[in-house]
Amino acid sequence: MKYSLFSSEENGNLNMLARGLVSDLETENAEIRYETESCVITIKLDKPDYREALEAAIATLTHPEYGKLSDISEIDAVGHRTVHGGDKFIGSVLIDEVVIAKMEQCIDLAPIHNPANLEGICQAMFLLPATPQVAVFDTAFHQSIPIRARVYALPYEYYERHGIRKYGFHGTSCQYASQQVCQLLKCSLEQSRIVICHLGNGVSVTAVDCGRSVDTSLGYTSVGGVMMGTRCGDLDPGALLAIMKEQDLNVKETDLILHRQSGLLGVSGVSNDMQTICKLAEEGHQRCQLAIEMFTYQLKKYIGAYAAVMSGIDILVFTGGIGENSSLIRSMAAANLGFLGIVIDPERNQEKMSRDTVISVDGAAATVVVIKANEEKMIAQEALTIVKGLKTEQAVLLK
Ligand code: ADP
Numbered sequence: 001m002k003y004s005l006f007s008s009e010e011n012g013n014l015n016m017l018a019r020g021l022v023s024d025l026e027t028e029n030a031e032i033r034y035e036t037e038s039c040v041i042t043i044k045l046d047k048p049d050y051r052e053a054l055e056a057a058i059a060t061l062t063h064p065e066y067g068k069l070s071d072i073s074e075i076d077a078v079g080h081r082t083v084h085g086g087d088k089f090i091g092s093v094l095i096d097e098v099v100i101a102k103m104e105q106c107i108d109l110a111p112i113h114n115p116a117n118l119e120g121i122c123q124a125m126f127l128l129p130a131t132p133q134v135a136v137f138d139t140a141f142h143q144s145i146p147i148r149a150r151v152y153a154l155p156y157e158y159y160e161r162h163g164i165r166k167y168g169f170h171g172t173s174c175q176y177a178s179q180q181v182c183q184l185l186k187c188s189l190e191q192s193r194i195v196i197c198h199l200g201n202g203v204s205v206t207a208v209d210c211g212r213s214v215d216t217s218l219g220y221t222s223v224g225g226v227m228m229g230t231r232c233g234d235l236d237p238g239a240l241l242a243i244m245k246e247q248d249l250n251v252k253e254t255d256l257i258l259h260r261q262s263g264l265l266g267v268s269g270v271s272n273d274m275q276t277i278c279k280l281a282e283e284g285h286q287r288c289q290l291a292i293e294m295f296t297y298q299l300k301k302y303i304g305a306y307a308a309v310m311s312g313i314d315i316l317v318f319t320g321g322i323g324e325n326s327s328l329i330r331s332m333a334a335a336n337l338g339f340l341g342i343v344i345d346p347e348r349n350q351e352k353m354s355r356d357t358v359i360s361v362d363g364a365a366a367t368v369v370v371i372k373a374n375e376e377k378m379i380a381q382e383a384l385t386i387v388k389g390l391k392t393e394q395a396v397l398l399k
Helices: 050-061 097-104 114-127 140-144 156-160 171-185 237-246 251-260 263-268 274-282 286-309 320-325 327-334 346-350 375-398
Strands: 002-008 014-023 031-036 039-044 078-082 133-137 193-199 203-209 212-216 315-319 367-370
Touching: 002 375, 014 050, 014 375, 031 050, 039 050, 050 114, 078 114, 078 375, 097 114, 114 133, 133 171, 133 375, 140 171, 140 212, 171 193, 171 203, 171 212, 171 315, 171 367, 171 375, 193 286, 193 320, 203 286, 212 286, 237 251, 263 274, 263 286, 274 286, 274 320, 274 327, 286 327, 315 320, 320 327, 327 346, 327 367
Parallel strands: 078 133, 193 315, 315 367
Antiparallel strands: 002 014, 014 031, 031 039, 193 203, 203 212
16 A cells, blocks of 8 residues: 655645555555655554554654654545546546445456555545545546547447446556656647556556547456566457366456466466566576567557557657666667667666656657656645635635
8 A cells, every 4th residue: 555645835736745655464564664755664564454554654644753744634635546437437536425336336347456445445534534535547547548449349239338448547657657758858748649658567558649548558457458467468369268168267267367377477487576577587587588578579569559540659658667667678668669760778778767767869759758657646636636626616605
């Protein structure tokens, strides 16, 4: 469970005051790592459930020595990252019981993420009952994807009646990265064709044309597109049916294979973690080498496809744990794409990226940039916007 505290400045900028991570919830290894610009603190926790984890997080923020708040009542709003809003949410919303009921209907669309998101929201509402809570959906940014890219070529009723369609994920990260990269390059978001490679445990490639998402590699669920840590990515649906038939697998067993046993882990046979895979590949592990080749080949295909979709590419962004830290993956994914104007500078690509950095050669038609993922800031921004709207509404009512 990650958390961050922002304050808004008079000019509207958001300033991060503190951040933290509670890891290994509900286990004996649980701990909370909290940092501000002047301290890093680690505290052991005893098998915390969600509520206890959140209580511990709030306690760091209000701690008399290293906290940044004197009281929790100083929190004006809580923004929650929420993975799947289905077709029920097209933007961020103030959370109430109706919203929670609608979110519960979306659980099947993201079975790994949505229940945890909901649990976090319920506990935050319990611990901060007077504070507005805002849900920021990862799917919202992709609502602009045109119908031709949204519908699967199944019988149309599955789209119309059952909502089986592309939703997309990592929208909050894409929204942040596209705004941030244009600020960095001092160019207009409304006139830029951007491909964003969000490469973490989950992976997506997104085409952002004039500030709007026009296609993205993840679809109805978060298992398609480019292969991921344990998720398979795109495959021939016929292959899936063959596996189910031959091994007499039910839906649950098949789901486990697709979500938990495939991707980097499935191909390498040893790990879902890209850093480990890269290390083993360097030592000569052939299936790790293959996993890297497949991963970067698939990325390259999506970059090319989305450049075609937008009739060209002005900016290529790498973000997320792999995108920010692996020069090898960046260079392999972008290799031989000079015909699209993408040429990475090997020296710039090797630099340790402590901040957002341009890694393409000067004068290339497309600028390649590493952007540090900062979904938190985007979420805080959205929460603030919604709460300001709320305040205006209340002000109008009072009049
Ligand atoms: P999440 O999607 O869960 O937020 P992250 O964005 O933190 O995850 O990305 C995690 C991935 O980044 C892991 O596969 C990890 O191995 C990978 N990663 C982090 N540092 C490196 C590195 N130096 N080289 C290769 N992969 C890295």
